[in-house]
Amino acid sequence: MNYFVTGASGFIGRRLVEKLLQYPDATVYYLILERELPMVAMLGQRWGEATARTVPIIGDLTQPCLGVADTDLARLKGNIRHLFHLAAIYDLKASAETQEKINVQGTRNAVTFAEAIEAGCFHQTSSIAAAGLYEGVFREDMFEEAEELENPYYRTKHESEGIVRRECSRPWRIYRPGAVVGDSRTGEMDKIDGPYYFFKLIQKMRNLLPPWMPMIGIEGGRLNLVPVNFIVDAMNHIAHLDGLDGQCFHLVDPTPHRIGDILNIFARAAHAPEMSLRVNALMFAFIPQVIRTGLAHFKPARRMRDQILKDLGMPADVMRFVNYPTRFDCRETLKALKGTDIAVPPLESYACKLWDYWERHLDPELFIDRSLTGSVKNKVVLITGASAGIGKAAAIKIADAGAKILIVARTQDKLLDVRQEIEANGGSAFIYTADIADLASCDALVQRVIEDHGGVDILINNAGRSIRRAIENSLDRFHDYERTMQLNYFGALRLIMGFIPGMLKKKRGHVINISSIGVLSNAPRFSAYVSSKAALDAFSRCAVAEFSDSGIEFTTINMPLVRTEMIAPTRIYEHVPMLSPEEAADLIVQAIIYKPERIATRTGIFAQVLHAVAPKLYAVVMNTAFRLFPESSAAKSQGDNPEPSLEQISFAQFTRGIYW
Numbered sequence: 001m002n003y004f005v006t007g008a009s010g011f012i013g014r015r016l017v018e019k020l021l022q023y024p025d026a027t028v029y030y031l032i033l034e035r036e037l038p039m040v041a042m043l044g045q046r047w048g049e050a051t052a053r054t055v056p057i058i059g060d061l062t063q064p065c066l067g068v069a070d071t072d073l074a075r076l077k078g079n080i081r082h083l084f085h086l087a088a089i090y091d092l093k094a095s096a097e098t099q100e101k102i103n104v105q106g107t108r109n110a111v112t113f114a115e116a117i118e119a120g121c122f123h124q125t126s127s128i129a130a131a132g133l134y135e136g137v138f139r140e141d142m143f144e145e146a147e148e149l150e151n152p153y154y155r156t157k158h159e160s161e162g163i164v165r166r167e168c169s170r171p172w173r174i175y176r177p178g179a180v181v182g183d184s185r186t187g188e189m190d191k192i193d194g195p196y197y198f199f200k201l202i203q204k205m206r207n208l209l210p211p212w213m214p215m216i217g218i219e220g221g222r223l224n225l226v227p228v229n230f231i232v233d234a235m236n237h238i239a240h241l242d243g244l245d246g247q248c249f250h251l252v253d254p255t256p257h258r259i260g261d262i263l264n265i266f267a268r269a270a271h272a273p274e275m276s277l278r279v280n281a282l283m284f285a286f287i288p289q290v291i292r293t294g295l296a297h298f299k300p301a302r303r304m305r306d307q308i309l310k311d312l313g314m315p316a317d318v319m320r321f322v323n324y325p326t327r328f329d330c331r332e333t334l335k336a337l338k339g340t341d342i343a344v345p346p347l348e349s350y351a352c353k354l355w356d357y358w359e360r361h362l363d364p365e366l367f368i369d370r371s372l373t374g375s376v377k378n379k380v381v382l383i384t385g386a387s388a389g390i391g392k393a394a395a396i397k398i399a400d401a402g403a404k405i406l407i408v409a410r411t412q413d414k415l416l417d418v419r420q421e422i423e424a425n426g427g428s429a430f431i432y433t434a435d436i437a438d439l440a441s442c443d444a445l446v447q448r449v450i451e452d453h454g455g456v457d458i459l460i461n462n463a464g465r466s467i468r469r470a471i472e473n474s475l476d477r478f479h480d481y482e483r484t485m486q487l488n489y490f491g492a493l494r495l496i497m498g499f500i501p502g503m504l505k506k507k508r509g510h511v512i513n514i515s516s517i518g519v520l521s522n523a524p525r526f527s528a529y530v531s532s533k534a535a536l537d538a539f540s541r542c543a544v545a546e547f548s549d550s551g552i553e554f555t556t557i558n559m560p561l562v563r564t565e566m567i568a569p570t571r572i573y574e575h576v577p578m579l580s581p582e583e584a585a586d587l588i589v590q591a592i593i594y595k596p597e598r599i600a601t602r603t604g605i606f607a608q609v610l611h612a613v614a615p616k617l618y619a620v621v622m623n624t625a626f627r628l629f630p631e632s633s634a635a636k637s638q639g640d641n642p643e644p645s646l647e648q649i650s651f652a653q654f655t656r657g658i659y660w
Helices: 013-020 039-053 070-076 096-117 152-167 194-208 228-239 259-270 281-286 289-296 299-312 316-321 331-337 347-362 372-376 389-400 412-424 439-453 478-506 527-547 571-575 581-594 602-613 615-628 646-654
Strands: 002-006 027-032 054-058 082-085 121-125 136-138 172-177 179-181 215-218 225-227 247-251 275-279 326-328 380-384 404-409 429-433 458-461 509-516 552-559 598-600
Touching: 002 013, 013 027, 013 039, 013 228, 027 039, 039 054, 054 070, 070 096, 082 096, 082 228, 096 121, 096 152, 121 152, 121 228, 152 172, 172 228, 179 194, 179 228, 194 259, 194 347, 215 259, 225 228, 228 247, 228 331, 247 331, 259 275, 259 347, 372 389, 372 581, 380 389, 380 439, 380 478, 389 404, 389 412, 389 581, 404 412, 404 439, 412 429, 429 439, 439 478, 458 478, 478 509, 478 527, 478 552, 509 527, 509 581, 527 552, 552 581, 581 598, 598 602, 602 615
Parallel strands: 002 027, 002 082, 027 054, 082 121, 121 172, 136 326, 172 247, 179 225, 215 275, 380 404, 380 458, 404 429, 458 509, 509 552, 552 598
Antiparallel strands: none
């Protein structure tokens, strides 16, 4: 028996061909674009030895009579018992023009082709989308009753089915699959579609919250999900039954789940929190249409909606499925499948396989270049305080990744050593000497960099000064506050404001400010240092709000304790865990790659939360620490501090990363 298949390389098509080839006497002809001929070998690997009974026919769905050559038309005429038309656009994000061209005109061309070769039966793979957003139960014998077909996908699927009904003189059968998900046996799926759009949301919830955390969610309408292997098995079986021409079959789940149930099923599969309390979205229907329309056109509301959907990888139209109003009667399909083992398996039985396949093969995060090289290669990166410690370690890593690294510090000799080390690794670095605490020196640095490199792509404000001294010992040392503010805040701010104009012109740029965990923990004895870093943090938060639509990113790193020369005067730090400069540099690398607004340790976040929830209790804890740890020798202008006590070391271990 001879078959002809359009869309044979597609998700359903290649499985259907595989199924048809199980008939020993079957020969399958399939349409393929000339430029897609290299795919023949790939399809052959899937179909195995039976590939010898397949014949690719060069053509084009968008051309009259499928663009098939006259010689092929003559060869196929009268020799095709079943023609399966599967080629179509199944994508809510596709343009209306593309869907019209493929779904509507493509179907018309396929019907013309079927007439030309005198095909035995024309099998049209339609979709439940052909019903539009019909309110109620849509039967298999219904067509003209479809409602709300404004969406291009719904409209073109409805129109293509109408072409078969009105224009095809050959015997025909129509199949309306539900939302096709992966294979229930393997989880295999080609692309993100349907419920998969919600997977990123579930993944974010799992990464943020423990699985036992109860969540509030939506109830929603019933979404009909069916695995691809059921679709193939059902189509193959029904196509070979006698007496069913001129009928339509709903290949759907007879008992579909509500959106809320589906999300919970996949949440269980992902070990993510479930929605214990679900709100029916229809309750918002009491809001007048004029208000809803006004909000939809309110620019700030649109931007927030679009940003959320972008972060989750969802097309805007997917939200229309939340209250999907249509139920699909499938009694004719069930009647045709009676006596077989072909049935839709419970979603609960294979949801874990779908989730696992998505997370291993389809998660958009897998296709983003998360390497440092991909983020900085050939870009201009300036880092201050690059002669030692965190700055030096970060400069070496960034230069090794292919960036044009500009290293800045006050001492040229040390910068020469850093450049020599970078060049020994095969990188290159440009030396700029400047005192970031001097505003005139900052301006001169900005001018030189713009003249030499046209500006910077990434600015890393790392240079800083720290003073560990109690306030009561600083009452006559106001200059301590002036010095730290001058370098840590005003100097960094001067560079930001100097390079921002160039970033605005290019509509891209990234500013990374090295702040301190002390801003989150309100570390005693560091009031001068923490105040200057807090000022820079506050500026960054304001800048994010202003530049979020300009392509300029700001990242604040609340750096925990790092073993550098800055902390050398305090001997207690010799006995507590802290980051190495290389580990601190890894946080800068993380900032460059992921561009988050803030990077902070769990200890820092916990300190901030505790202070917000119980400020009085937090003050007692911090005061206990303040009294437990003495002033450094530099602050007291005395000799070395005695060796730290066991109590001091234990407390520092427990609050690792925080300055004491």
